[in-house]
Amino acid sequence: QSVLTQPPSVSAAPGQKVTISCSGSSSNIGNNYVSWYQQLPGTAPKLLIYENNKRPSGIPDRFSGSKSGTSATLGITGLQTGDEADYYCGTWDSSLSAFWVFGGGTKLTVL
Amino acid sequence: EVQLVESGGGLVQPGGSLRLSCAASGFTFSSYWMSWVRQAPGKGLEWVANIKQDGSEKYYVDSVKGRFTISRDNAKNSLYLQMNSLRAEDTAVYYCARFSTLPLAFDIWGQGTMVTVSS
Numbered sequence: 001q002s003v004l005t006q007p008p009s010v011s012a013a014p015g016q017k018v019t020i021s022c023s024g025s026s027s028n029i030g031n032n033y034v035s036w037y038q039q040l041p042g043t044a045p046k047l048l049i050y051e052n053n054k055r056p057s058g059i060p061d062r063f064s065g066s067k068s069g070t071s072a073t074l075g076i077t078g079l080q081t082g083d084e085a086d087y088y089c090g091t092w093d094s095s096l097s098a099f100w101v102f103g104g105g106t107k108l109t110v111l
Numbered sequence: 112e113v114q115l116v117e118s119g120g121g122l123v124q125p126g127g128s129l130r131l132s133c134a135a136s137g138f139t140f141s142s143y144w145m146s147w148v149r150q151a152p153g154k155g156l157e158w159v160a161n162i163k164q165d166g167s168e169k170y171y172v173d174s175v176k177g178r179f180t181i182s183r184d185n186a187k188n189s190l191y192l193q194m195n196s197l198r199a200e201d202t203a204v205y206y207c208a209r210f211s212t213l214p215l216a217f218d219i220w221g222q223g224t225m226v227t228v229s230s
Binding site for chain 2: 002032033035037039043044045046047050051054056086088090092098099100101102103104105
């Protein structure tokens with residue numbers, strides 16, 4: 001059971017838009033920046049979004065992030081088949097049990 | 112090119128030990144926190160441990176405290192994870208990752224090394 005809650009899966013057609021939610025608490029998302037990671041099949045994770053809504057260089061603006069209270073959202077527009085991957089949210093956690101926590105991950109299927 | 116390359120994974124019996132290594136290149140290794148993150152087969156990501164630039168601060172997930180030790184050698188641009196008293200539930204791909212504080216994120220990842228704990 002992950003500290004951050006994500007839907008196990010989402011799906012949409014090519015060209016459409018999808019959002020992935022990430023729910024936490026005041027000890028993590030509520031008081032810290034959220035980052036998002038994309039893991040393509042058989043590869044290592046890659047940073048997609050940092051500090052809630054910023055994109056590293058090379059990440060297209062089809063990917064966006066937002067945060068409100070103790071929840072964060074990843075948005076992907078203009079879906080492409082190459083976007084099929086697992087997506088993870090993550091953030092600092094100020095509780096005593098962990099320095100950093102990840103969500104359980106969401107598998108995106110582009111139909 | 113900024114790169115992290117893990118090594119040292121393999122098959123080990125329950126109760127055994129293993130030492131993972133991560134070779135960093137393409138950036139000033141001594142300027143960054145470093146981390147280990149693992150992923151059990153078919154499961155999500157789990158942060159395992161972090162170490163400060165000079166090794167003076169170390170943090171661990173509860174499930175590995177007292178069994179795993181993270182360390183680094185800045186002269187060799189290398190990160191290590193000493194894993195003792197291994198359990199079946201430690202079976203996972205172990206990723207070395209650079210933990211950036213500005214921005215606050217794991218911004219560089221290695222390709223991972225597989226650790227299997229089984230008799």
